Amino acid sequence: MKEYVNCTSCGAQFPAKEIRCPYCGTAYEPAAEEEYVGKLEDVRTELDQHKTDADKSTVKSLVRVILIFVAVVVILLVLGLAANILPNLGSRARQRENKEEFMQKYSVSTEEEN
Numbered sequence: 402m403k404e405y406v407n408c409t410s411c412g413a414q415f416p417a418k419e420i421r422c423p424y425c426g427t428a429y430e431p432a433a434e435e436e437y438v439g440k441l442e443d444v445r446t447e448l449d450q451h452k453t454d455a456d457k458s459t460v461k462s463l464v465r466v467i468l469i470f471v472a473v474v475v476i477l478l479v480l481g482l483a484a485n486i487l488p489n490l491g492s493r494a495r496q497r498e499n500k501e502e503f504m505q506k507y508s509v510s511t512e513e514e515n
């Protein structure tokens with residue numbers, strides 16, 4: 402970019418970084434545009450920052466939800482195993498008792514037959 406520019410309105414020379422001619426106030430478009438683009442970049446950077454923050458909190462809450470879900474699944478599995486194993490143990494013991502009872506009855510009845 403040129404260091405100095407001539408005003409398109411009054412022809413005065415002024416630094417190219419000026420947005421307006423310091424003498425007549427006519428807007429110098431390249432500088433004005435550059436400032437506008439710079440502001441847009443600031444807004445975009447700010448928006449990106451907000452988005453990154455939002456993403457981080459979303460990931461945090463998602464991890465929390467997954468942890469809770471896993472904990473619930475583990476608890477259900479443990480409860481399910483307990484509910485399946487304990488009655489089986491009980492019924493297995495009962496089956497053995499029934500079998501012994503049956504065997505005793507059977508041997509008694511066979512003895513009776515004999």
Ligand SMILES: [Zn+2]
Nearest residue numbers: 408411422425
């Ligand atoms: Zn001017």
